[in-house]
Amino acid sequence: MIEEPKAPRIEGDELIIETQSTTERYDAKYLVSALLVFVAKGDGVISGDETAQMLQLVSDHFELQSSESLELITNAMEDIADNPDFEGLLRHLSLLLSTEEKEDVAVMMLKVVAADGRRDVEELEKFKSTAEIIDISAETLHRAYDRYFAETQA
Numbered sequence: 001m002i003e004e005p006k007a008p009r010i011e012g013d014e015l016i017i018e019t020q021s022t023t024e025r026y027d028a029k030y031l032v033s034a035l036l037v038f039v040a041k042g043d044g045v046i047s048g049d050e051t052a053q054m055l056q057l058v059s060d061h062f063e064l065q066s067s068e069s070l071e072l073i074t075n076a077m078e079d080i081a082d083n084p085d086f087e088g089l090l091r092h093l094s095l096l097l098s099t100e101e102k103e104d105v106a107v108m109m110l111k112v113v114a115a116d117g118r119r120d121v122e123e124l125e126k127f128k129s130t131a132e133i134i135d136i137s138a139e140t141l142h143r144a145y146d147r148y149f150a151e152t153q154a
Contacts, residue, residue, distance in 0.1 A: 008092045015093050029062050031093040032105055033072035035130060037080060038090065039109045042126025046077070053115035057108045087133055094134035102136045106144030107151070114152070 006018045015026045036057065040050040051073070058069040080086050097105065109130065113123045131141055 010095055013096060015096055017089075017092070026089070026093055026096075028096050028101070029058070029064070029072055030076065031090070031096055032061065032108065033058050033069075034076040034079065034086075034090060034093070035105055035134065036108060036112050037073060037076040038086070039123060039126050039130055040112050040115075041077075041080065042113075042123035043120040044122070047116040049116040050112055053112050057111060061104065061108065090130070090133050097134065099137070099140055102134060103140045103144050103147070105134070106131060106136055106141055107148050110144065110148040111152075 008015055008017050010016070013028050015031075017024045017026070033054070036054045037046070040046045040054060054073050055066060055069045058064065058072055059066055062069075064072075079089075083089060094102075109127050113119075113127050136144075
């Protein structure tokens with residue numbers, strides 16, 4: 001018997017997704033980790049440099065120990081592999097993010113795309129589609145690009 005999910009809901013800073021037999025909770029830390037993994041995987045391979053960059057970004061942004069960041073990144077990688085509707089999950093999770101947080105995430109995604117020193121079209125396309133999935137406005141993206149270039153050119 002296939003279980004139909006109930007309508008997702010937000011409680012505090014968590015997204016709750018329920019079926020008749022399970023309840024899954026996702027928080028903003030997981031969301032950011034998942035978005036970074038989703039973009040890094042855009043060219044089909046997550047490089048060591050991309051992994052290191054994701055770990056550093058998650059650790060710094062949430063002030064976490066590296067082991068906690070590693071767990072978040074690992075869980076996101078496994079979930080992406082196991083969930084055929086991961087984009088739908090990201091769409092729901094985006095409701096947890098404010099405009100400012102979406103700008104921060106966009107800057108982090110740009111850093112992940114650039115982490116391996118290559119500008120793969122697939123990763124840039126994944127960045128663009130991910131920004132659309134989580135409803136980042138053109139204005140917010142523009143600010144994110146400005147911040148990214150200011151931080152990396154300094």
